Amino acid sequence: MTESRPRRSVLYMPGSKQRALEKAATLPADALILDLEDAVAPAEKVAARDLVCETVKGRPFGAREVIIRVNGSDTEWGADDLLAAAAAAPDAILIPKVNSPEDIAAARSVAGDIAIWAMMETPLGILNAAQIAAAPGLTCMVMGTNDLVKDLHAAHTPDRLPLITSLGQCLLAARAHGLAIVDGVYNAFKDDEGLRASCLQGRDMGFDGKTLIHPLQLAITNEVFAPSAAALEEAEAQVTAFEEATAKGEAVAVVNGRIVENLHVENARRLLAEAAAIAKLEQQAA
The missing domain is CATH 1.10.287 (Helix Hairpins)
Structure with missing residues (x-):
């Protein structure tokens, strides 16, 4: 069943920046994704891994849920990221570009009892959403809408009509298997009106919360996804x-x-x- 903990705001923080990690401990985010993947340049990957995992071991984030997003298993950093993340024991490990339940099983074989989150951001992953949601050890799905738009050759539109099928399919899969699910990011972090509209749409569709790229987005997101x-x-x-x-x-x-x-x-x-x-x-x- 879906865990009864808030996931209104799930903020990505770059794993290569110590000041960002320090700031994260003071932000009103329900959950933090400490990112080793997209937010970190290749030359900084190893140093970011060490920084993130040592920081997580120190438990500086209080009651906030802490998730480490590792690089994919098809990269030169993926295997070591997963081992180091498992040793750091965050609340969950986020696996990028999940295509099948076997991806969850492979991560779980290393992570043990640590919860696994799945990035739903590829056409194949969307088509396999129901099977992925049923994978043991998975507790949350995260929509990777930027990658989906790219792979679908679609466009970012205010109504997100090009993504509605993908969003709905993952919502159905998550709810059918008692998982949490959080919506994708809103890229224009200074556009409060657009962010609010995107949050309202996601809330009305049934998402538990939204992933964010900037602390400026926290207040609106927390407000919209909380019961009035x-x-x-x-x-x-x-x-x-x-x-x-x-x-x-x-x-x-x-x-x-x-x-x-x-x-x-x-x-x-x-x-x-x-x-x-x-x-x-x-x-x-x-």
């Missing part, structure tokens, strides 16, 4: 009314003129649990 005060008020009312109804032997309740059934109460309890987890994380990170 109105939603929480309604959720509490639904739970209370339904419990009162069931105590009287009734199968449904009525709140604000609307029928409330068990399915509505399940969603209401999920929202309340999500809000409680966010409050706990923010208190611990303060």
Whole structure:
């Protein structure tokens, strides 16, 4: 089942920059991806690996979820990255360009009990999303929308219509197998209006949160992906009314003129649990 911890904002941080890693420990991100892949130049790969893994061993990030993204197994750095990341024992290891469940199994054979996250960023990976989601040890899917746009020969559009099939297929796979799933990045990190629209779309589709490329994107993302005060008020009312109804032997309740059934109460309890987890994380990170 999906873990009940917040993943509203999942911020990529370049693994080659010590100051960035130090700053990460102070940022209001729910999760941090310490990146050894795209954000690191080839000449800096080995040094970045050492820096990231030694930093993670020191546990400086508090209650934030910490993920190391390694280089792919088809690169000269991939195997050593995976070994070093496993030794550092982050909360999870993110595998790039996952194409099949065998990619997850290979990573898990090295990582052991450490959770595996999968970058869903290739056409083959999207086509195999259901099989990948069923792989033992996988806990979260991460949409790699920039690579997908490139490989699909598509375009970045405000409505993301060229990506809707890929996004939806991965959402279905993740939910079918009880995984978390986070949306892809929004590249224009100074465009608050565009970021908010992208976050709203992702939230309404069902994503748990969004990957980010810059700390300036944190506030909007955390706001959009958190349950609103109105939603929480309604959720509490639904739970209370339904419990009162069931105590009287009734199968449904009525709140604000609307029928409330068990399915509505399940969603209401999920929202309340999500809000409680966010409050706990923010208190611990303060």
